[in-house]
Amino acid sequence: MLIAEESSGLEDQLGTDTVVSVADLHKAYGRTEAVRGVSFEVRRREIFGILGSNGAGKTTVVEILQGLRDRTSGEVSVLGLDPAREKNRLRRGIGSQLQSSALPDRLRVGEAVTLFARARHTPVDVAATMTTWGLTPLRDRAFGSLSGGEQQRLFVALALLGDPELVLLDELTTGLDPSARHATWDLLHQVRERGTTVVLVTHFMDEAETLCDRVAVMDRGQVVACDTPAALTAHHGxxxxxxxxxxxxxxxxxxxxxxxxxxxxxxxxxxxxxxxxxxxxxxxxxxxxxxxxxVDYRTHYPSLEDVFLSMTGHRLSEKVSS
Missing domain, CATH: 3.30.70 (Alpha-Beta Plaits)
Known part of the structure; x- marks a missing residue:
């Protein structure tokens, strides 16, 4: 497969329903290979999960998709563009929330939305954005005073400014309490209803099972399985x-x-x-x-945790050497 310079040519090759295409992706740091032959495709308007333990290579893959990190080898297409060569064009069509996202503590919510809106390449209705994501009551609140759930709601809103075709979310709910996590899941359902394609990086099994249409299971820099959560549990759980x-x-x-x-x-x-x-x-x-x-008839169906154990030989929470 060739990666074309213009989006129209590559979309003809891949099909208009393919938003992301990754083929035999490798990323090495010296002698350490963080990503080893990863391949997958993301379809339009789906929530695609990348699931794995810390150090599995998930964040590296997503950073390559955004053009934040160069690949060692392999082929990558995002919205018909090569992230390594067409970073500026690509960033007009995507939104992202990185694992280490943060804002200055004293920056107010309204100021943050206005500031990020000016950086988009399409006009943004700031007031409508604040209303859509329930941020209007928080307009004058400083970022540092927000709860974890409120901060994540702001990050989702910032990632979706300008209605990008694709949004990449890395460990969106890490550190949140159960209530804030479920509130964030509700936000993701809203994103899906808007027709936006989502790539969700997570190490939470329940999150992947609840939110994702399909899941790529990563371990030690490789994709060991990729399918719907139901199919994965049925065949490997x-x-x-x-x-x-x-x-x-x-x-x-x-x-x-x-x-x-x-x-x-x-x-x-x-x-x-x-x-x-x-x-x-x-x-x-x-x-x-x-x-x-x-009176105590109980049924335990296999979960993605069972799939992960079956495919990798260890549990998600266990630390393993490469």
Missing amino acids: GPVTITFSTTDGYRPDHLLAVPGVESATARGGQVTVTGESAAAVRVAAALVERGVSP
Whole structure:
């Protein structure tokens, strides 16, 4: 694939639904290779997640997409442009919130929006922006006095000034309390409804599962899996586990005949059944037929945490050497 100088030519090659295309991307710092052969595509109007532990190479990839860092090798197209050669043109069409984003403590919210609006290449209605993102009541508040959730709301608003086609958000909710995190998730849903394409870098499994249409799982500088959260958990997350309690003497042998069930064991009045996702409903129906109605019937579906462990051999929170 060739990276064209003009956006129209490359969009013809990739298709108008491709906003970002990365092929065999490498980034080395001396002998240390931070990104090793990464490839993925981001489609228009989706929330695309890049998931991985700290040091996996996520931020490096996003900085290359913005033209903030040069690649060692590989091919990259963002909005039909090469970030390494067409940085100025590219920045007119994207918005971003970096992992280390910060503003002067004494800068007021209204001043920040006005200042950043002047830097955009398209006219920005500051008052409308303040209203859209619920910043009007905070207009005269200094940045340093804002809560974590309020600061993130401001950062999202600044990233979306001028209605960019693509916005890149790096660790948007790190350090926020649960309430502020969920409020920030609501903001991301609003961004999606506006038709903006989002690349979301995160190391939070629940965030990726809740927000993302597709997820690229990174480990040690490589993409080890890329698909929808549902497909990843179905194919790589392991079996569904069903547990329930019964009275003494119950044997679950009959559940082995239920389609999709892989195992059924009983120990001390606790029954554990494993199988494919559809087995949960079938097992429940089989129990009703036998007149067994446990009050603590519980189903554990595999999560992205299970996928990450299966694909990498370690948990997301574990530190591993390259």
